[in-house]
Amino acid sequence: MPSIRAVVTDLDNTLYPWVDYVVPSLEAMVDSLETTTGLPRIRIVQSLKAVYSKFGSNEYPFAIQESELFKPYERDFDSFNALVIDPARKAFKSARDRYLHPYPGVKETLQALMDRGLKLVALTDAPRNAAEGRLRTLKLDTLFHAVYTLPAYPLPDNVDPEIRRKEEAGHYRAGVPVVELPADHEKPSPAGLRRILGDLGLTGEQVLYVGDNVKKDMPVAQACGALGVWAEYGTYVSKEYRDRLQVISAGEVTRRHVADATPTRWPLAISSFTQVLDVLDGSRWTRPAARRGAVRARPTRRR
Numbered sequence: 001m002p003s004i005r006a007v008v009t010d011l012d013n014t015l016y017p018w019v020d021y022v023v024p025s026l027e028a029m030v031d032s033l034e035t036t037t038g039l040p041r042i043r044i045v046q047s048l049k050a051v052y053s054k055f056g057s058n059e060y061p062f063a064i065q066e067s068e069l070f071k072p073y074e075r076d077f078d079s080f081n082a083l084v085i086d087p088a089r090k091a092f093k094s095a096r097d098r099y100l101h102p103y104p105g106v107k108e109t110l111q112a113l114m115d116r117g118l119k120l121v122a123l124t125d126a127p128r129n130a131a132e133g134r135l136r137t138l139k140l141d142t143l144f145h146a147v148y149t150l151p152a153y154p155l156p157d158n159v160d161p162e163i164r165r166k167e168e169a170g171h172y173r174a175g176v177p178v179v180e181l182p183a184d185h186e187k188p189s190p191a192g193l194r195r196i197l198g199d200l201g202l203t204g205e206q207v208l209y210v211g212d213n214v215k216k217d218m219p220v221a222q223a224c225g226a227l228g229v230w231a232e233y234g235t236y237v238s239k240e241y242r243d244r245l246q247v248i249s250a251g252e253v254t255r256r257h258v259a260d261a262t263p264t265r266w267p268l269a270i271s272s273f274t275q276v277l278d279v280l281d282g283s284r285w286t287r288p289a290a291r292r293g294a295v296r297a298r299p300t301r302r303r
């Protein structure tokens with residue numbers, strides 16, 4: 001096997017459980033909008049979903065002011081911003097801070113990969129701003145050499161001037177070079193990984209690619225001749241969370257982030273991101289040596 005020189009990894013449900021955070025965060029935001037406007041929940045949810053579909057992301061942070069439902073309030077943006085948008089934004093952020101965390105061992109593993117002198121690259125189908133925001137929040141951005149995303153969403157015309165100022169000052173950018181790929185590079189197109197291979201000057205065989213989606217991530221690895229490692233743990237999403245996500249998230253957006261429950265498998269599967277290191281070491285599972293003083297089973301007496 002040619003030696004691996006780079007690890008390319010998917011983000012959502014590979015480095016952190018995206019569903020575990022996005023469901024309570026979106027629900028908290030809708031709760032807030034219900035309270036501040038008195039509008040029926042069904043109208044709020046449906047108008048937000050329409051915006052999420054348009055922008056291809058349900059982390060589009062300006063969904064409220066882009067939605068048709070809230071247009072009447074926009075006549076006076078200052079009061080709308082203070083009484084509706086700001087509380088909703090804070091509700092989302094507070095749930096995100098609580099529930100968005102990397103899977104166990106992710107940070108240590110990324111650091112260990114860097115320490116081994118490997119190039120570390122993220123390849124995600126999230127829009128550039130959403131991916132950067134998540135990596136910054138998780139403090140994972142500085143552990144990558146580069147991040148490849150889909151195109152960023154634009155700022156709306158009507159936006160808090162402070163947000164526009166911060167955006168223009170680069171306040172929301174991650175501490176890592178970010179490449180915005182064209183929209184048609186969305187996985188399972190192998191174009192994104194091909195671009196990364198070109199930029200790194202590597203062949204597919206020199207790359208280990210990790211992702212949770214058998215139908216979107218593994219074909220990318222296969223097409224490029226990379227070693228595909230299936231983050232099977234990322235597909236363990238409870239039925240309850242899938243159902244709640246379906247209420248609040250546009251279907252095509254959900255499919256971008258969450259693998260369908262499918263019987264299709266990939267032969268090289270891991271149950272924790274930390275096992276990327278084991279795969280690199282070419283390890284096979286062995287029975288751990290018995291500890292000294294370990295309790296031994298008593299021999300059963302013959303009758």
Ligand SMILES: [Mg+2]
Binds near residue numbers: 212258
């Ligand atoms: Mg994923």
